[in-house]
Amino acid sequence: MSPARRGLFVTFEGVEGSGKTTQAELLGQALQARDAVVVREPGGTELGERIREVLLFGGMEIDAEAEMYLFMAARSQLISEVIRPGIDAGQVVVADRYPDSTLAYQGGGRGLATYWPPAFPKPDITFLLELPVEGGRMRQLVAGKKADRVESEPSDFHDRVASAYDRLATDEPQRFARMVQNACGWSRRAPPVMQPIGTSSSRWCRLNSA
């Protein structure tokens, strides 16, 4: 992280259809006064958009390691063209997916040994939209969205992706804000509450506070 850094870097993560694009755009609009820039992955640059086309809709077999490095190559270009200059210029940069996606999909989903390259800046905050896998898939069906190459993977792949996200958020609670959806919209998942002994009606607590 450069010492000249003045902006804010926010990322959205989650399984397909969880609402990342919707929320990233809404946040970008709400922060227009801070000259917010919203980017998506893979994509956001000419090179990145071409890699996106190859990775998601190219219709070819792609080796799992090659896939991982293509996602990283698109990201590297996005960082150098948009993310780092934006942060250094004091902008709010909002990214719809970032390296956590590679850790979850290629690491968790495909079982590859992957990593966060040290040169890739860390976000100030990462919103993890925790919608069940089936819920996200249903939304995509309702919206009539054509499944891309990764979305077409079987449901156990997407379950492993969701588990990997869970581990990532557990490992870095300072960076991740885990968001759950209820009738009123998205809200932050409350941390586990430690109840003082004696205030609980459970048998275990009553026995232990006696």
Ligand code: Z5A
């Ligand atoms: N991938 C990877 O494997 N490794 C990587 O490193 C990276 C990506 C970066 C492309 O991602 C694929 O690449 C993706 C992961 C993989 N494949 N999968 N799975 P993408 O970001 O382009 O696509 P996506 O994440 O799978 O799906 P998406 O279409 O972008 O979904 P989303 O952004 O999470 O949701 P959305 O577009 O905002 O909303 C989906 C629908 O739900 C839409 O019709 C909305 O109107 C609706 N919606 C949104 N919010 C709500 C609420 N609150 N209530 C009801 N309906 C809602």
